Amino acid sequence: MLHLLKTVSVAALLAGIAATASFAEENTAWRLFISDHGEPVVRALDAGSGRELGKFATKVPTSLARSDSGKTIFAVQGKGDIVQAISSGISIGDHGDHGDLKIEDAKLLDVEFAGKKPSHFVDHGGDIALFFDGEGVARTTSETDVLDGKADFRETKTDAPHHGLAVAFDGHVLLTEPNKEKPDELPVGIRVVDASGAQVGDVHSCPGLHGEAASGNILAIACAKGLLIVKSGDKEPSIEFLPYSETLPEGKTTTLVGGRGLQYFLGNYGPSAVVLIDSTSKEAFRRIELPTRRVHFAVDPVRPKFAYVFTEDGMIHQLDVVSGAITKSLPLTDPYSMDGHWSDPRPRIAVADDAIYVTDPLKSTLHVIDAKSFEKTKDISVEGKPFNIVAVGGSGETH
Amino acid sequence: MLKTIRLAALMSVITLTPFGLASAFAEPLKVVASFSVIEDFAKNVGGDRIEVTTIVGPDGDAHVYEPKPADAVAMSKADVVLVNGLHFEGFLQRLVEASATKATIVELTKGVEPIKMKEEFEEAEEGEAADGHAHHHGDTDPHAFQSIANAKIYVKNIAEAFCAADAAGCGAYKANADAYTQKLTETEGEVKAAIASIPESKRTIITSHDAFGYFEHEYGLTFLAPEGISTEAEPSAADVAALIRQVREDKASAVFVENITNTRLIEQIASETGLKVGGTLYSDALSFKGGPASTYIDMMRNNITTIKGAILGS
Numbered sequence: 112m113l114h115l116l117k118t119v120s121v122a123a124l125l126a127g128i129a130a131t132a133s134f135a136e137e138n139t140a141w142r143l144f145i146s147d148h149g150e151p152v153v154r155a156l157d158a159g160s161g162r163e164l165g166k167f168a169t170k171v172p173t174s175l176a177r178s179d180s181g182k183t184i185f186a187v188q189g190k191g192d193i194v195q196a197i198s199s200g201i202s203i204g205d206h207g208d209h210g211d212l213k214i215e216d217a218k219l220l221d222v223e224f225a226g227k228k229p230s231h232f233v234d235h236g237g238d239i240a241l242f243f244d245g246e247g248v249a250r251t252t253s254e255t256d257v258l259d260g261k262a263d264f265r266e267t268k269t270d271a272p273h274h275g276l277a278v279a280f281d282g283h284v285l286l287t288e289p290n291k292e293k294p295d296e297l298p299v300g301i302r303v304v305d306a307s308g309a310q311v312g313d314v315h316s317c318p319g320l321h322g323e324a325a326s327g328n329i330l331a332i333a334c335a336k337g338l339l340i341v342k343s344g345d346k347e348p349s350i351e352f353l354p355y356s357e358t359l360p361e362g363k364t365t366t367l368v369g370g371r372g373l374q375y376f377l378g379n380y381g382p383s384a385v386v387l388i389d390s391t392s393k394e395a396f397r398r399i400e401l402p403t404r405r406v407h408f409a410v411d412p413v414r415p416k417f418a419y420v421f422t423e424d425g426m427i428h429q430l431d432v433v434s435g436a437i438t439k440s441l442p443l444t445d446p447y448s449m450d451g452h453w454s455d456p457r458p459r460i461a462v463a464d465d466a467i468y469v470t471d472p473l474k475s476t477l478h479v480i481d482a483k484s485f486e487k488t489k490d491i492s493v494e495g496k497p498f499n500i501v502a503v504g505g506s507g508e509t510h
Numbered sequence: 511m512l513k514t515i516r517l518a519a520l521m522s523v524i525t526l527t528p529f530g531l532a533s534a535f536a537e538p539l540k541v542v543a544s545f546s547v548i549e550d551f552a553k554n555v556g557g558d559r560i561e562v563t564t565i566v567g568p569d570g571d572a573h574v575y576e577p578k579p580a581d582a583v584a585m586s587k588a589d590v591v592l593v594n595g596l597h598f599e600g601f602l603q604r605l606v607e608a609s610a611t612k613a614t615i616v617e618l619t620k621g622v623e624p625i626k627m628k629e630e631f632e633e634a635e636e637g638e639a640a641d642g643h644a645h646h647h648g649d650t651d652p653h654a655f656q657s658i659a660n661a662k663i664y665v666k667n668i669a670e671a672f673c674a675a676d677a678a679g680c681g682a683y684k685a686n687a688d689a690y691t692q693k694l695t696e697t698e699g700e701v702k703a704a705i706a707s708i709p710e711s712k713r714t715i716i717t718s719h720d721a722f723g724y725f726e727h728e729y730g731l732t733f734l735a736p737e738g739i740s741t742e743a744e745p746s747a748a749d750v751a752a753l754i755r756q757v758r759e760d761k762a763s764a765v766f767v768e769n770i771t772n773t774r775l776i777e778q779i780a781s782e783t784g785l786k787v788g789g790t791l792y793s794d795a796l797s798f799k800g801g802p803a804s805t806y807i808d809m810m811r812n813n814i815t816t817i818k819g820a821i822l823g824s
């Protein structure tokens with residue numbers, strides 16, 4: 112319930128307590144975790160120096176997701192029927208007026224979750240939900256257990272295998288409702304079940320469901336005609352439908368990310384536009400046209416004003432989420448056409464500290480952009496086809 | 511909109527009050543208030559010379575509020591930003607940065623004598639510390655506005671800020687502030703009289719979070735709460751158990767929910783102790799218009815009436 116936008120709150124708190132007497136030293140640490148498009152490996156890099164800190168073998172080439180706390184990286188292996196977990200080695204404990212930064216070696220945890228075709232990973236306040244498309248089953252666990260090496264989980268089933276997702280939310284589980292006639296197509300809604308596994312209320316209709324994100328205490332799920340907006344309720348999650356505004360052209364959102372530090376959502380709107388969403392505002396949707404089709408986008412957890420979009424012409428764009436406009440653009444790579452399979456090797460973005468990192472899988476390179484000047488500062492070569500990338504870190508006191 | 515006002519003003523110039531006259535010709539001062547109590551103060555001081563946008567609205571919880579891009583837009587256009595300070599608005603820093611506002615950020619608690627967070631549960635705190643890490647929560651209580659004496663300081667600071675931003679309106683702001691301060695003094699008298707009518711042995715009550723430290727300090731009721739000075743952290747089981755013990759030992763005579771926080775915890779304490787929930791106290795936000803506490807003065811009156819009713823009725 113009390114979901115703060117943590118990364119920033121710790122930084123902001125730190126800024127405010129400079130006067131507090133302390134014998135502890137303040138430090139900053141950021142790490143990058145990068146998977147390969149063709150090889151079953153995850154590399155851990157020190158973000159500042161680009162130095163490789165470790166290399167972890169997965170079963171098959173993997174996609175990556177980080178937990179909200181940044182303590183855990185999940186290697187979701189759709190083709191390997193497994194999810195593995197890596198301890199990032201960085202933890203920031205928030206103690207009200209200061210954050211404690213603890214740095215250890217990153218390590219592959221002795222915890223794995225097996226199941227057919229794992230797809231979406233969702234962390235909600237430390238409650239992890241993994242959805243396995245091949246079974247239509249959600250397995251939920253807690254980050255604390257995972258870090259303790261416990262692979263305990265609770266299983267919640269849907270009616271059929273389908274490409275879906277689940278969220279562990281306030282003691283309930285939100286699950287996609289498969290399309291009964293055509294389970295191969297996108298799900299048609301969200302079902303809520305309580306701790307005993309019993310369904311709560313009716314299915315919340317959401318045909319064409321794909322994409323989910325949280326920003327602070329709000330969760331958004333994208334549908335063909337709008338979004339489901341989920342908040343904490345008195346007894347059970349409250350879910351409302353927010354239709355796309357009539358001023359928007361034909362289109363829909365299929366990928367969402369949530370703002371950090373500012374509460375908003377960024378989604379695609381069709382292939383070559385993005386939309387900024389504030390469900391609490393009268394003008395809930397602001398659509399921003401892109402020069403070409405989008406490849407990937409990410410929000411800046413350190414500078415809440417900005418998000419970044421990579422487009423198929425090889426450009427990265429700085430999006431000012433306050434003014435709702437692209438403020439800077441930078442040519443970065445050769446073109447990466449969106450023709451072809453959705454999972455072909457293409458760049459991905461992550462933000463760590465004062466830099467934006469973009470993988471360039473076909474050039475075995477990681478591009479580094481200064482977040483303030485929005486200029487490229489260096490390239491780091493990374494073996495193979497660096498693909499998925501996540502960043503964890505922050506500042507805090509080390510005792 | 512502005513044109514209409516100007517025209518109306520010209521046509522009825524003879525009937526205008528001296529203070530209204532100036533406002534009819536000037537662009538309104540763009541003011542951002544961080545939360546509803548400050549909005550009410552600002553409107554009382556600024557009248558129609560200002561236009562207020564409020565970030566955390568009625569029944570909102572400023573401790574855990576998550577700022578929206580639209581808030582940053584409002585802040586970027588503001589002439590004056592009025593905030594409580596003392597870390598009440600956890601979102602402030604982020605919003606100032608995201609908005610790149612050039613407005614003066616005025617901390618209205620400037621000149622208030624800050625008080626420290628109470629430590630009513632020292633055993634529990636020590637218990638927590640035993641896990642190897644002492645918790646030092648930001649210990650200054652930010653809820654200074656819960657004392658009417660402090661509210662007068664807020665009002666004075668607002669008048670000064672408006673004078674600095676709009677010298678032409680200074681006379682009006684000062685006159686408005688004086689008139690409103692007079693009303694605050696009257697309200698304070700009512701609060702003190704109401705408390706005097708409560709037997710001293712009955713003056714301990716329970717709320718959700720420590721929002722009433724300044725009220726307690728100024729007027730002499732004792733408030734206990736399972737949550738600290740911020741609603742951000744979940745209360746510990748030990749804190750809740752300690753509260754239940756207080757009630758059982760007949761040390762607390764009434765329990766209240768707050769308009770800004772979840773009522774579950776207080777309902778649990780009530781049901782475990784057999785105390786009836788005595789009503790809703792308005793802690794960190796006013797009510798919506800039409801509610802019982804849509805202005806600061808109504809909030810203070812409503813709170814003391816609710817408290818007195820629950821204690822004397824029990």
Ligand SMILES: [Zn+2]
Nearest residue numbers: 721739740794
């Ligand atoms: Zn409070």
